[in-house]
Amino acid sequence: MLSIADNYFSQFELPVGYDIDLDRLNGQFRELQTIVHPDRYAAAEDEQRLQAIKLSSYLNEAYETLKSPLRRAGYLLQMQGVDIEQVEQSDLDPELLFEQLRLRESLAELPKDESALERLEELHHATSAKLAQRQREFADFLAEASLGQARKLFHELQFLTKLQAEIEKAEDAIV
Amino acid sequence: MSLLQISEPGGRPVRRTDRKRAAGIDLGTTNSLIATDVNGEVRTLADADSAHLLPSAVHYRADGATTVGAAAKAQAAADPANVIVSVKRALGKSLDELEDSGDYRQYRFDSECEPGSPAFVTAAGVRNPVEVSADILKTLVQRAEARTGEAVEGAVITVPAYFNDAQRQQTRHAAELAGIRVLRLLNEPTAAAVAYGLDTQEQGNIIVFDLGGGTFDVSLLSLRKxxxxxxxxxxxxALGGDDFDKAVAGWLADQCGLGGMDSIAARDYPAMLQAANRAREALSEAEQAELSWNGSSFTLSAAEFAELAAPLVRRTMLACRRVLRDARMETGAIDNVLLVGGATRMPLIRRAVADYFGREPLQDIDPDRVVAIGAGIQAEVLAGNKPAGDFLLLDVNPLSLGIETMGELVEKIIHRNTSIPVSKSQEFTTFKDGQTAMALHVVQGERELVGECRSLARFSLRGIPPMVAGAAKVKVTFQVDADGLLSVSAEEASTGRKAEVQVKPSYGLDLDQVEQMLKDSHEHARADMSARALREARLEATRLMEAIGAALEVDGELLETAERAAIDQALHALRQAMAEENAARIEERTEQLNHASEGFAERRMNMTVGAALRGESIDAIDERTE
Known part of the structure; x- marks a missing residue:
């Protein structure tokens, strides 16, 4: 049905790198999914159906990994043999930790009603901008194979993404 | 797990044969329609009274006769126990669920029936929801056969996108009972998109905004090749056109000096709602509407109505926002907005939708008929009357799947709206030293506490080799297939021991529960957060106390009397705080205990693992030294 490529990028015929053509990813994903989706094997033997489920799950996983900027960053590091599960003390600058702490505190101190929405929106924008900036820097470090730096930035991206999710959650709790 | 099953059954092989009469059926909560090809164009069919909408009401009369539609609906007030309305909400539900919902208070349920398949006791005998739905479907098919003079050979029937397996199965059974061959069950929003011909476009993101009489659904579809x-x-x-009528009725009651809805006599209420409904519909065409009540006349302007409707409109917009957020999409990424459901005729709804999405919604096709028309078009394709496109629906699971962890918290493994099929693994570890077994509890829902999610299954993994807390690595894999069926397996990494469970469809959630769970998660997000903080604080405190207790037993002699007293005092204070519901206090005392034991930790550390681990907290050291 489908031959499994060495990595998710070549599976979707994309160049390996942080900057990614999302349209092409979407297009390739759907094209491949059209071939392997279990709906196409509704009347087939169990074994073939099982294979379709596996391949279709694999494609979904590959697609979701590349689609998410954070997961894509982690995947690229892992492709380079970088262990992203263990966080070394030296990966986290005190300034970064301090800033995250400050942002989290300001988030926690906001009132839990609609009066906080404007501030939340600001925080959201600021975090988005910061994320975008750090993503660009990550892409640069990765391109020049500065893996230590890239790994450091990856952890910062994790912080920022988590913070963004918490801001959204706080917004959801209000609206 | 059947709730995951929102996949549309795969298209059946299409045989090219002679032209066959095929139809699309929108089996709705309030109204139902049938559409078929009329001179090369798919249209909905009207009854002898030129009405396209068939009220989804069935009257089971004492003389054994059954009437369906407007005539049945007209008897609802006079014979409430024998006129079944809104039967769609009863499909795929248990007796308890129907009784708890409050939607079916006017009916008597058969005491003989299985709890999993309730039935109504009517004057004409016992009828289950499948049979009632079948009566509606039969009436529609008879209408089509009378109008076309041909037998309907197959039909596409629409269902809400989030209908679970039981609901889909019962819809299918109803069709079979009505003698209809089901070509396919099609999601309602997909049918609307097909009606607008959007399936032939290269790509696009489509919002389907469906505001019916009593329900509101918003779906985001993506279409590509x-x-x-x-x-x-x-x-x-629980939001629909009826709620707008209620708002107007409340206003009317105020105007009459009745002092709000509560003081309206129950027998007056239906008439008042009718007056409100007429006024609301008039406002779709005019800037103001006249209402009369008890000989007095009142004028409701469009602006006043907008004010009354604002809270309801806001609720629809919040739902749109949530859907966009779930899909991580901005309004600018939406290419088309479709309006479905009669209540979207209200200009203020159209305006709100246009404002929110920054584009005019498509509204060329009658919003009451668009779903049936789309189903009819798809029926033409599946019956072989039209060439089949490359039509494939990729689905998502509507509720998060997770596993219970310590402290009755839920660790989400497959988040809602993840594309299926999907396989996800997560590693869990043991909490206590020497722990050899682990119970895994699989739940479904958005809440953070186990008790507030729906339990799907429990299974246990045995034979974990005894190790220090945190050393065993248990990899749990969730696999959800394209039909939405979940299987869970668990394996300990070092020994490869496995356990597996298949979740059976009987665990399926019903629509109201999904909605309720989503709503609850929304409303209680804050309560959850503080409950979670408390549980985490307690967990952290317990870990520390256990670690210190164990350390004291082994290395207690390293301590000076004063140090020992300080630690004991901090332990005591923390135990007291644990008895209260104050996360901040527990954290504070945990921190104090940590502080009191710092010197002790340092000495143990120096003694046992050397200076390399300096700066780590005592519990971490404790785990490594044992």
């Missing part, structure tokens, strides 16, 4: 994907669904099962 003939592949439809349901990116997210949301809405409110």
């Amino acid at each position: 003939g592949v439809f994907e349901v990116l997210a669904t949301g809405g409110d099962t």
Whole structure:
């Protein structure tokens, strides 16, 4: 049905790198999914159906990994043999930790009603901008194979993404 | 797990044969329709009275006769126990669920029936929801056969995108009972998109805004090269055009000096709602509407109505926002907005939708008929009357799947709106030293506490080799297939021991529960957060106390009397705080205990693992030294 490529990028015929053509990813994903989706094997033997489920799950996983900027960053590091599960003390600058702490505190101190929405929106924008900036820097470090730096930035991206999710959650709790 | 099953059954092989009469059926909560090809164009069919909408009401009379539609609906007030309305909400539900919902208070349920398949006791005998639905379907098919003079050979029937397996199965059974061959069950928003011919476009993101009489659904579909994907669904099962009527009726009661809805006599209420409904519909065409009540006359302007409706409109917009957020999409990424459901005729709804999405919604096709028309078009394709496109629907699971962890918290493994099929693994570890077994509890829902999610299954993993707490690595894999069926397996990494469970469809959630769970998660997000903080604080405190207790037993002699007293005092204070519901206090005392034991930790550390680990907290050291 489908031959499994060495990595998710070549599976979707994309160049390996942080900057990614999302349209092409979407297009390739759907094209491949059209071939392997279990709906196409509704009347087939169990074994073939099982294979379709596996391949279709694999494609979904590959697609979701590349689609998410954070997961894509982690995947690229892992492709380079970088262990992203263990966080070394030296990966986290005190300034970064301090800033995250400050942002989290300001988030926690906001009132839990609609009066906080404007501030939340600001925080959201600021975090988005910061994320975008750090993503660009990550892409640069990765391109020049500065893996230590890239790994450091990856952890910062994790912080920022988590913070963004918490801001959204706080917004959801209000609206 | 059947709730995951929002996949549309795969298209059946299409045989090219002679032209066959095929139809599309929108089996709705309030009204139902049938559409078929009329001179090369798919249209909905009217009854002898020129009415396209067939009220989804069935009257089971004492003389054994059955009437369906407007005539049945007209008897609802006079013979409430024998006129079954809104039967769609009863499909795929248990007796308890129907009784708890409050929607079916006027009916008597058969005491003989299985709890899993309730039935109504009517004057004409016992009828279950499948049979009632079948009576509606039969009436529609008879209408089509009378109008076309041909037998209907197959039909596409629409269902809400989030219908679970039981609901889909019962819809299918109803069709079979009515003698209809089901070509396919099609999601309602997908049908609307097909009606607008959007399936032939290269690509696009489509919002389907469906505000019916009593339910509101919003779906986000993505279309690319003939592949439809349901990116997210949301809405409110208790919001519809009826609520706008109620708002107007409340206003009318105020105007009459009745001092609000509560003081309206129950027998006056239906008439008042009718007056309100007429006024609301008039406002779709005019800037103001006249209402009369008890000989007095009142004028409701469009602006006043807008004010009354504002809270309701806001709820629909919040649901849209949530769906976009679930799909991580901005309004600018939406290419088309479709309006479905009669209540979307209200200009203020159209305006709100246009404002929110920054584009005019498509509204060329009658919003009451668009779903049936789309189903009819698809029926033409599946019956072989039209060439089949490359039509494939990729689905998402509508509720998060997770596993219970310590402290009755839920660790989400497959988040809602993840594309299926999907396989996800997560590693868990043991909590206590020497722990050899682990119970895994699989739940479904958005809440953070186990008790507030729906339990799907429990299974246990045995034979974990005894290790220090945190050393065993248990990899849990969730696999959800394209039909939405979940299987869970668990394996300990070092020994490869496995356990597996298959979740049976009987665990399926019903629509109201999904909605309720989503709503609850929304309303209680804050309560959850503080409950979670408390549980985490307690967990952390317990870990520290256990670690210190164990350390004291082994290395207690390293301590000076004063140090020992300080630690004991901090332990005591923390134990006291644990008895209260104050996360901040527990954290504070945990920190104090940590502080009191710092010197002790340092000495143990120096003694046992050397200076390399300096700066780590005592519990971490404790785990490594044992």
